[in-house]
Amino acid sequence: MTITPIPAFKDNYIWAIQNDVNEVFVVDPGDAVPVEEFLTHNQLTLSGILITHHHADHTGGLADLCMARNIPVYGPSGGHIKGITHPVRDSDEIHVFGHKLIVMAVPGHTLDHIAYYMPADTPSLFCGDTLFAGGCGRLFEGTAEMMYTSLRQIEALPGSTQIYCAHEYTLNNLAFAQRADPDNAALTERIKTETDKRRQGLPTLPSSILLEQRTNPFLRCHTDSLQANVGRNMAQSLHSEIETFAALRRWKDQG
Numbered sequence: 001m002t003i004t005p006i007p008a009f010k011d012n013y014i015w016a017i018q019n020d021v022n023e024v025f026v027v028d029p030g031d032a033v034p035v036e037e038f039l040t041h042n043q044l045t046l047s048g049i050l051i052t053h054h055h056a057d058h059t060g061g062l063a064d065l066c067m068a069r070n071i072p073v074y075g076p077s078g079g080h081i082k083g084i085t086h087p088v089r090d091s092d093e094i095h096v097f098g099h100k101l102i103v104m105a106v107p108g109h110t111l112d113h114i115a116y117y118m119p120a121d122t123p124s125l126f127c128g129d130t131l132f133a134g135g136c137g138r139l140f141e142g143t144a145e146m147m148y149t150s151l152r153q154i155e156a157l158p159g160s161t162q163i164y165c166a167h168e169y170t171l172n173n174l175a176f177a178q179r180a181d182p183d184n185a186a187l188t189e190r191i192k193t194e195t196d197k198r199r200q201g202l203p204t205l206p207s208s209i210l211l212e213q214r215t216n217p218f219l220r221c222h223t224d225s226l227q228a229n230v231g232r233n234m235a236q237s238l239h240s241e242i243e244t245f246a247a248l249r250r251w252k253d254q255g
C-alpha cells in the first residue's frame with residue numbers, strides 16, 4: 001500500500017491510499033479536479049473516500065467525485081455533510097483494502113472532527129486539521145480543553161505513527177514554534193531539514209508522533225521552559241499544561 005499527497009488549493013493535501021491493483025481511497029477531497037487528474041494520470045480507480053470534518057476545503061469535491069460512482073464515503077455522523085454514505089463515530093472500525101482503520105473522535109478544530117488510525121507495522125494517522133507538523137488546528141468550534149484532550153489521545157499512539165495531516169503549513173508553524181520554544185535544539189535541526197525539503201519542492205509530510213513530541217510546541221506544554229516563555233510573552237501566569245496550551249494557541253492566533 002502506498003500513500004501519496006495530491007496537492008489542492010494553495011496548501012491542502014488530499015491523501016491517496018493506493019493498493020497494488022491500482023485502486024485508491026482519497027482523504028478529504030476538497031476539490032474533485034486534482035483528484036480526477038491524479039486518477040487519470042496514474043490509471044487508477046477511485047474505490048472510496050474518507051472525510052475528517054465538515055469544512056469545504058475537505059469536502060468540496062464530494063458531489064463531483066461521487067456523481068458517476070457508487071463508492072462508500074466515510075465521515076462524521078450527524079447528517080450535516082452531504083454525500084456521506086457511511087457515518088462513523090469514535091472507536092468504529094472500517095476497512096480500506098483489507099486494512100483496519102480505527103475512528104478517533106478528535107474535537108477542537110471543529111466539533112465533528114474525526115481521525116482515522118491505521119495500526120500496522122508502520123502505523124498511520126489521517127488527522128485532517130487536528131495535529132499539524134509543528135502546530136495544531138485553530139479552535140473554530142471546540143474549546144482549548146477539547147483540543148488538548150484530542151492531541152493527548154493522538155500522542156498516546158505509537159511514536160512511529162506517521163502523521164498525514166491536510167495542510168502544508170510546516171515552515172510557518174516551525175517559525176512560530178521557534179519563538180515559543182527558542183532553546184529547543186531538535187526544533188532548530190528540524191527547521192533546516194524541512195526548509196531543505198521545501199526548496200526541493202517536496203512535501204514535509206508525513207511527520208511522526210515522535211518528531212512532533214520533540215518539536216511541536218502544542219505537544220510540549222508540560223515543559224517548564226515552554227510554560228515560562230509562553231507566560232512571559234502573553235503576560236500571564238500559567239499554572240497548568242492546559243492553561244499553557246490555551247495561551248499558546250491565542251499567541252499563535254495573534255500572529
Ligand SMILES: [Zn+2]
Nearest residue numbers: 053055109129
Ligand atoms: Zn478545517
